[in-house]
Amino acid sequence: MAFEPSEKLQAILDMINEFVDKELIPMEAEMKGKEFFAFEGELEKKRQMVRDMELWAPLHPKEFGGMELPLMDTAMIYEALGRTPFGLYVFGCQAPDAGNIEILHKFGTEEQKEKWLRPLIEGKIRSCFSMTEVEVAGSNPTWLLTTAEKDGDDYVINGHKWYSSSADGSKFAIVMAETNPENESLHKRASMIIVPTDAPGFNLVRNISVMGHTGEGYASHAEISYQNCRVPKENILGGEGMGFVLAQERLGPGRIHHCMRWVGIMNRCFGLMCSYAKSRRRTPTEVLADSDIIKTYIADSAADILSSRLMVLNAAYIIQTKGVKDAMKDISIIKFHVANAMQRVIDRALQVHGGLGMSDDTPIAMYYRQDRAARIYDGADEVHKISVARRILKEY
Ligand SMILES: Cc1cc2nc3c(=O)[nH]c(=O)nc-3n(C[C@H](O)[C@H](O)[C@H](O)COP(=O)(O)OP(=O)(O)OC[C@H]3O[C@@H](n4cnc5c(N)ncnc54)[C@H](O)[C@@H]3O)c2cc1C
Numbered sequence: 001m002a003f004e005p006s007e008k009l010q011a012i013l014d015m016i017n018e019f020v021d022k023e024l025i026p027m028e029a030e031m032k033g034k035e036f037f038a039f040e041g042e043l044e045k046k047r048q049m050v051r052d053m054e055l056w057a058p059l060h061p062k063e064f065g066g067m068e069l070p071l072m073d074t075a076m077i078y079e080a081l082g083r084t085p086f087g088l089y090v091f092g093c094q095a096p097d098a099g100n101i102e103i104l105h106k107f108g109t110e111e112q113k114e115k116w117l118r119p120l121i122e123g124k125i126r127s128c129f130s131m132t133e134v135e136v137a138g139s140n141p142t143w144l145l146t147t148a149e150k151d152g153d154d155y156v157i158n159g160h161k162w163y164s165s166s167a168d169g170s171k172f173a174i175v176m177a178e179t180n181p182e183n184e185s186l187h188k189r190a191s192m193i194i195v196p197t198d199a200p201g202f203n204l205v206r207n208i209s210v211m212g213h214t215g216e217g218y219a220s221h222a223e224i225s226y227q228n229c230r231v232p233k234e235n236i237l238g239g240e241g242m243g244f245v246l247a248q249e250r251l252g253p254g255r256i257h258h259c260m261r262w263v264g265i266m267n268r269c270f271g272l273m274c275s276y277a278k279s280r281r282r283t284p285t286e287v288l289a290d291s292d293i294i295k296t297y298i299a300d301s302a303a304d305i306l307s308s309r310l311m312v313l314n315a316a317y318i319i320q321t322k323g324v325k326d327a328m329k330d331i332s333i334i335k336f337h338v339a340n341a342m343q344r345v346i347d348r349a350l351q352v353h354g355g356l357g358m359s360d361d362t363p364i365a366m367y368y369r370q371d372r373a374a375r376i377y378d379g380a381d382e383v384h385k386i387s388v389a390r391r392i393l394k395e396y
Pocket residue numbers: 096129130131132136137138139140162163164165221373376377378379380381382383386
């Protein structure tokens with residue numbers, strides 16, 4: 001299957017690509033050595049331009065101001081937006097808000113939708129997703145120490161989380177906590193609860209320094225201590241014991257979007273690598289691209305990008321036509337394959353740029369640093385590989 005975009009989608013992609021090239025990539029030079037939050041004012045102007053072009057929130061529901069495009073279309077949009085670190089944020093479809101929007105829309109009450117979902121889609125507030133804990137293995141999501149106990153009309157939450165991305169400046173967190181520890185099924189013990197970040201007992205301990213960068217605001221990863229944190233029981237999302245059902249819903253399409261953003265990153269680094277290889281002289285008469293070794297970097301990267309792109313679109317096609325359950329194996333395959341392919345492509349691009357690649361004069365070093373995490377978050381490589389092999393071996 002060629003996975004050609006429709007005429008209408010191609011027109012949208014053309015507009016997005018032009019916007020990325022003209023409005024966003026030129027901003028990157030100013031970003032050097034600064035944190036994302038320093039640009040929030042400037043980025044808000046770009047967001048308004050996107051709203052005026054009626055390209056805001058491509059994957060989110062129309063009734064709340066989004067475009068509500070099908071998954072295959074949004075996958076290609078993520079590829080286009082992945083070419084710049086500002087892309088998703090400026091078009092209103094950045095993680096972790098996108099995943100939170102999905103579950104709020106599917107499982108939220110009318111009151112929760114008005115209070116949290118609408119301003120989130122409109123880009124007036126931000127949110128975070130608070131599941132991973134400091135003391136226990138995040139790779140085993142049935143093992144949570146955070147509890148939410150009923151007390152009168154409230155839940156009282158106690159626990160110690162970290163890597164709650166974007167928590168700094170968020171209005172609320174969706175917190176995974178055990179509400180039914182006595183349930184026989186390990187998968188029915190946890191629930192998701194909406195916790196306003198100004199609730200008593202919500203303590204942001206610190207923004208974790210990651211690869212030498214203490215991100216702030218949208219680009220933060222927080223450690224959070226929930227100490228007798230009290231929220232009304234209406235803040236439960238989708239009902240008690242539904243945490244894993246919601247987590248599954250959240251991660252299926254989410255992984256398509258992550259992986260297509262990574263394809264966008266690969267495209268960007270590949271373009272930089274090829275241009276540099278053709279322009280950088282290694283002798284007065286020869287450029288880097290004259291070397292056969294450099295040609296193998298280019299060929300291997302082209303293969304990494306093409307295989308990744310086709311595999312992600314194939315998984316998106318299965319989700320769109322059959323549902324997430326039928327795509328579980330394919331979702332796990334793309335998660336580890338594309339994360340590793342991206343790292344190989346970024347690494348080759350950096351190598352070809354030599355000292356320039358290590359500098360912050362191109363975005364390659366930033367991608368190298370930031371996107372190493374792709375092999376860890378949303379399930380480490382090993383976890384997905386084990387899951388894929390298990391599913392395959394069942395057939396033998
Ligand atoms: C940049 C970044 C952003 C993140 N954002 C969020 C967020 O917004 N919200 C949130 O809740 N969490 C977030 N996380 C946390 C992330 O989901 C976890 O780090 C991940 O699930 C792994 O859990 P862990 O760190 O506890 O590693 P562990 O579970 O302790 O595993 C450590 C390592 O052991 C190996 N391993 C684990 N299990 C197995 C196994 N069964 N077999 C073989 N090897 C295994 C893997 O190599 C793994 O990397 C983020 C993490 C990062 C790095």
